[in-house]
Amino acid sequence: MKSDSPLFLVAQDLTLFCICVNVQSQPASLAAEDISTNSNGPKQDSLFDDDPEDLFAEATEEVSLDSPERDVLLSDGPSPAITPITPPTSVITPRIGHTHDDMFTHSSFDEIEEEEGGDSFDIHISVSDPEKVGDGMNAYMAYKVTTKTSISLFKRNEFAVKRRFSDFLGLHSKLASKYLHIGYIVPPAPEKSIVGMTKVKVGKEDQSSNEFVEKRRSALERYLMRTVKHPILLKDPDVLQFLESSELPRAVSTQALSSAGLLRMVNKAADAVNKMTIKMNESDAWFEEKQQHFENLDVQLRKLHTSVESLVCHRKELSVNTAQFAKSAAMLGNSEDHTALSRALSQLAEVEEKIDQLHQDQANADFYLFSELLGDYVRLLTAVKGVFDHRMKTWQKWQDSQMLLQKKREAEAKLQFTNKPDKLQQAKDEIKELEGKVQQGERDFEQISKTIRKEVSRFEKERVKDFKTIIIKYLESLVQTQQQLIKYWEAFLPEAKAIS
Amino acid sequence: MMEEVKETASVLSVHDDSIKVTEVLKDGDTLTFIIVSQKLSGTGEYHVDRTYEDFEWLQQHLFSQGDVPGIQGVIFPPLPAKPQVNASPRSIKQLGFLALGECQPYCKALETFLQQVAAHSILSKNKAVEVFLTSSDPPGRQKVKKNIFNRLSQAVEEMRKEGHKDVDEFFQNERDHNLVLTGCTKTAAEKFLDVVATEQKIAVACGHFSTALHLCVEPGEDPDKQAFSRVCVKLSEVFESIKKNMTSVAENNVNTLGLGLDLESRYQEAEREMLFRRTCKLVELENAQRNVEKAKPVKKAAMEEVKKAAETEFEHTSGVAKQEVKSTINNCIPHFHVSFHSGLVC
Numbered sequence: 001m002k003s004d005s006p007l008f009l010v011a012q013d014l015t016l017f018c019i020c021v022n023v024q025s026q027p028a029s030l031a032a033e034d035i036s037t038n039s040n041g042p043k044q045d046s047l048f049d050d051d052p053e054d055l056f057a058e059a060t061e062e063v064s065l066d067s068p069e070r071d072v073l074l075s076d077g078p079s080p081a082i083t084p085i086t087p088p089t090s091v092i093t094p095r096i097g098h099t100h101d102d103m104f105t106h107s108s109f110d111e112i113e114e115e116e117g118g119d120s121f122d123i124h125i126s127v128s129d130p131e132k133v134g135d136g137m138n139a140y141m142a143y144k145v146t147t148k149t150s151i152s153l154f155k156r157n158e159f160a161v162k163r164r165f166s167d168f169l170g171l172h173s174k175l176a177s178k179y180l181h182i183g184y185i186v187p188p189a190p191e192k193s194i195v196g197m198t199k200v201k202v203g204k205e206d207q208s209s210n211e212f213v214e215k216r217r218s219a220l221e222r223y224l225m226r227t228v229k230h231p232i233l234l235k236d237p238d239v240l241q242f243l244e245s246s247e248l249p250r251a252v253s254t255q256a257l258s259s260a261g262l263l264r265m266v267n268k269a270a271d272a273v274n275k276m277t278i279k280m281n282e283s284d285a286w287f288e289e290k291q292q293h294f295e296n297l298d299v300q301l302r303k304l305h306t307s308v309e310s311l312v313c314h315r316k317e318l319s320v321n322t323a324q325f326a327k328s329a330a331m332l333g334n335s336e337d338h339t340a341l342s343r344a345l346s347q348l349a350e351v352e353e354k355i356d357q358l359h360q361d362q363a364n365a366d367f368y369l370f371s372e373l374l375g376d377y378v379r380l381l382t383a384v385k386g387v388f389d390h391r392m393k394t395w396q397k398w399q400d401s402q403m404l405l406q407k408k409r410e411a412e413a414k415l416q417f418t419n420k421p422d423k424l425q426q427a428k429d430e431i432k433e434l435e436g437k438v439q440q441g442e443r444d445f446e447q448i449s450k451t452i453r454k455e456v457s458r459f460e461k462e463r464v465k466d467f468k469t470i471i472i473k474y475l476e477s478l479v480q481t482q483q484q485l486i487k488y489w490e491a492f493l494p495e496a497k498a499i500s
Numbered sequence: 501m502m503e504e505v506k507e508t509a510s511v512l513s514v515h516d517d518s519i520k521v522t523e524v525l526k527d528g529d530t531l532t533f534i535i536v537s538q539k540l541s542g543t544g545e546y547h548v549d550r551t552y553e554d555f556e557w558l559q560q561h562l563f564s565q566g567d568v569p570g571i572q573g574v575i576f577p578p579l580p581a582k583p584q585v586n587a588s589p590r591s592i593k594q595l596g597f598l599a600l601g602e603c604q605p606y607c608k609a610l611e612t613f614l615q616q617v618a619a620h621s622i623l624s625k626n627k628a629v630e631v632f633l634t635s636s637d638p639p640g641r642q643k644v645k646k647n648i649f650n651r652l653s654q655a656v657e658e659m660r661k662e663g664h665k666d667v668d669e670f671f672q673n674e675r676d677h678n679l680v681l682t683g684c685t686k687t688a689a690e691k692f693l694d695v696v697a698t699e700q701k702i703a704v705a706c707g708h709f710s711t712a713l714h715l716c717v718e719p720g721e722d723p724d725k726q727a728f729s730r731v732c733v734k735l736s737e738v739f740e741s742i743k744k745n746m747t748s749v750a751e752n753n754v755n756t757l758g759l760g761l762d763l764e765s766r767y768q769e770a771e772r773e774m775l776f777r778r779t780c781k782l783v784e785l786e787n788a789q790r791n792v793e794k795a796k797p798v799k800k801a802a803m804e805e806v807k808k809a810a811e812t813e814f815e816h817t818s819g820v821a822k823q824e825v826k827s828t829i830n831n832c833i834p835h836f837h838v839s840f841h842s843g844l845v846c
Contacts, residue, residue: 293718300716307709314705318698325691332684335677460724467728471735478742 123149123228125243127221130213132200133164139201140164141213143220147243153235159244165190165197167248168220174238175227180383181390183451185459186233187226188379190219215372222376229462284449290456291388298381305374312371315363319356326352347495351488358481365477373470377463384459391448398441405434511625513540514633516618521607525549531583531603533610537633546634552582554632555610557639558617561628568622572781572813573820575774576623577616578766580609596693597758605759612763622820664779668818674825675775682768689761696750696758703746710739774824778817785810 129144146160172189179186196212224243228234242248282288326349333345412427518538525532530551537546559579565571580598583606598606617623618633631639666672713736717729788807795803 296718300712303712303715304709307705307712311702311705311709314698314702318695318702321691321694321698325688325695328684328688328691332681332688335680335684457724460722464724464727464731468731471731475738478738 123147123151123234125221125224125228127217127224130217137201140166141197141200141216143217145224145243151234153240155244161243161246161248163242163248165192165216165220166250167242168223170248170250171227171238171242172223175233175236178236178238179233180386181393183387183390183448183455184230184232185380185383185387185455187223187230188383189223190216191379218372219376222372226376226380230458286453287388287391287449291385294381294384294388298378298385301374301378301381305371305378308371308374312363315359319359319363322352322356322359326350326356344495344498347492351492354488355485358484362477362481365474369470369474369477373466377466380459384456387452387455391445391452394441394445394448398438398445401434401437401441405431405438408434512618512630512633514538514546514618515540516615516624519611519614519618519633521611521614524603524607529584533607535614535633548633548636550632550638554639555579555613558628558632562617562623562626565626570813570816570820571622572777573774573817573822573824574620574622575767575771575821575824577613577620578770579613580606580766596689597696597754597762605754605762608755608759609763664783666779667782670822671775671778671818675779678768678772678775682765682772685761685765685768689758689765692753692758692761696753699746699750699753703743703750706739706743706746710736710743713739771825774821778814778821781810781814781817785814 124147126146126148127143128146131142131144133140133142142162142164144160145163146158147154148158150157169189169192172186175186193212193216196209196216199209200213227239233239329345329352330349333342333349336342336345408427408431412424412431415424415427514537518536520536521533522536523534525534532549532551535546535548535550539545556579559576562576581595583595583598583603595606598609614633617629623629628639666675713732716732718725719729720726785807788803788810792800792803792807
């Protein structure tokens with residue numbers, strides 16, 4: 001009985017894994033739901049789309065050709081020349097004067113979405129071949145970014161470019177400044193790590209710096225894939241330029257200690273203070289509920305992340321200990337005279353060594369699959385929360401202009417009784433302007449609310465899909481490890497039996 | 501209750517390999533072990549309950565057989581260290597594998613001790629063994645005064661005599677070999693203990709992860725939420741089973757290879773002690789020989805006597821020792837055989 005029980009236990013767990021792998025069969029039903037809700041999305045925007053769609057659809061294109069500062073989205077693939085080098089406005093400030101175009105572009109977004117709603121998403125980006133360029137403190141890692149796609153947006157089906165880490169950061173800051181404040185969840189770029197990079201720059205060729213580079217490479221790949229999965233971001237000219245053009249202007253503003261960096265920090269602090277002072281009258285319960293939901297999710301994911309990290313740590317430890325045991329068993333085998341026993345011990349040592357390797361691989365799987373995924377989502381949630389904050393700011397702006405209008409109206413009323421016709425006219429003009437602003441503010445607020453709703457539902461779907469894929473991969477790797485373990489031990493069993 | 505233990509040799513009335521430590525009862529701080537053994541006559545069993553002190557009593561009696569010729573050459577089966585209900589970190593370290601698991605490894609170690617004693621041609625003849633295994637009353641608890649193994653003094657002399665060159669090549673080889681083997685086994689046991697400890701840590705971490713996943717389950721009508729919750733629950737179950745697997749693997753490891761390594765390690769220590777005693781006897785003999793040569797004629801006869809006594813003792817000891825060493829090889833194999841054969845999963 002004893003000789004069977006351990007293997008039996010492993011076999012039991014294998015069946016459980018198989019049951020769980022069958023979770024895979026679920027996507028069939030989920031996918032159907034995906035498509036249906038997708039097509040529902042754009043149709044929800046019934047509020048004011050009907051008008052702008054008719055009036056401004058053509059105007060969109062006109063406006064974009066005339067004024068290059070507008071970062072307008074066109075499906076014809078504009079030549080990158082139109083997009084100027086973005087000034088270091090990585091600070092997320094709402095652009096008051098440009099809200100017109102944002103509205104137009106939204107309607108054109110919706111159009112495009114409706115057109116291509118049924119298209120299959122076919123693009124695959126891989127980040128590979130990290131190469132150290134340069135020497136000393138000016139050195140950096142260049143990564144090869146390969147894109148394989150059949151989407152017509154791109155000039156070719158397969159192409160590759162070389163990019164460095166600051167290029168990725170630059171891309172993110174451009175996207176963030178364009179989209180975050182109107183409610184799109186822009187995936188955050190991987191974090192800077194001064195310690196990690198310094199080690200690489202200095203030229204330390206050891207395990208930890210290799211791990212660091214691999215971790216970063218993987219993170220960059222995931223970042224790009226997430227970005228292009230977003231239907232709007234995929235078509236952004238900056239993204240296209242990043243993926244396609246061989247030369248990219250250096251993104252200087254991403255350096256931590258630059259003036260732009262300091263500006264960022266200051267604004268972050270200001271934002272935090274503002275957040276505390278804005279008291280929003282939430283008319284829509286959906287938003288409140290969602291915000292609460294994301295708060296909870298954040299807490300849960302962080303907890304999960306900590307658990308997984310400790311698991312990874314222990315597995316690595318197990319691998320180290322197994323290796324040491326293998327060595328000591330080998331020594332014991334060598335000193336034992338009894339030949340069968342000695343051989344058995346040496347074999348045991350070998351098996352343990354192989355197992356140690358297995359444990360190492362399993363630890364890596366745990367880490368890269370799970371831990372990084374959880375980390376990514378914790379960071380993504382920050383972006384999501386940021387989007388909600390922007391909505392609050394938009395509301396605040398609207399309220400502010402409303403209050404200002406109110407004041408101006410009161411002032412105008414007062415002026416009515418005095419005899420100053422030019423001042424009165426001025427007041428009347430100001431009021432007209434303000435009325436326009438108030439209307440715009442209201443429209444902005446409606447728009448951002450609508451966008452957020454869509455984005456949140458897309459985010460949730462992506463989240464489920466992501467987790468499911470990773471979990472399935474992880475389970476498969478677990479099953480493989482167990483099967484391999486069984487093979488090793490079964491090979492060893494005859495040796496053990498032969499001792500006596 | 502004090503039992504008068506006669507020094508006459510006796511024959512053990514139970515089958516040595518039938519001795520089992522079946523249970524351990526905890527009563528506050530004291531642990532009582534239930535020992536079952538089959539009668540040789542084949543008509544039943546003996547059930548006795550003993551505490552650790554009783555085991556020590558037995559060991560003391562075995563040690564104090566000063567009049568049995570060559571007793572010093574016997575490799576005394578090692579008794580595991582004293583167990584404690586609320587063990588201090590030091591005693592846990594001392595017990596090693598025996599501190600892990602419930603009481604199973606420890607009981608097995610005690611069982612092996614008794615089996616080895618009962619199977620030993622010289623030791624089993626001691627009346628104390630019979631009393632220990634068959635008497636329904638607990639054996640006497642008072643310490644036997646005459647003890648040839650005064651550990652304290654040995655520690656000091658060990659430094660000097662351990663390296664004393666042997667006259668017999670067989671024994672010299674055996675001593676060297678034993679030294680190496682003891683070191684290796686101890687290291688292997690320690691490393692394996694680390695492995696098992698880490699496995700247990702992983703099991704705990706899996707448990708935490710599983711719980712954390714359960715917390716992610718959200719109620720709601722939303723199909724996305726439901727899908728996510730389903731995934732989390734499934735994964736939580738997986739990790740729960742991983743945890744169980746790891747726990748049982750660690751347990752298995754302890755009960756088999758861990759126990760085997762521990763027994764082996766302690767047995768080799770016992771052998772080392774025996775070889776050391778023999779070496780001491782050798783030194784005594786050589787001293788006696790020197791004294792005889794140096795002695796004045798008046799004392800010569802007396803010295804001669806001493807030398808003869810030392811010689812005889814040494815010969816007896818060596819004789820027994822040689823037998824013991826040769827049978828050692830048969831002793832340790834079964835341990836490993838059992839270990840490897842009955843549970844290998846890592």
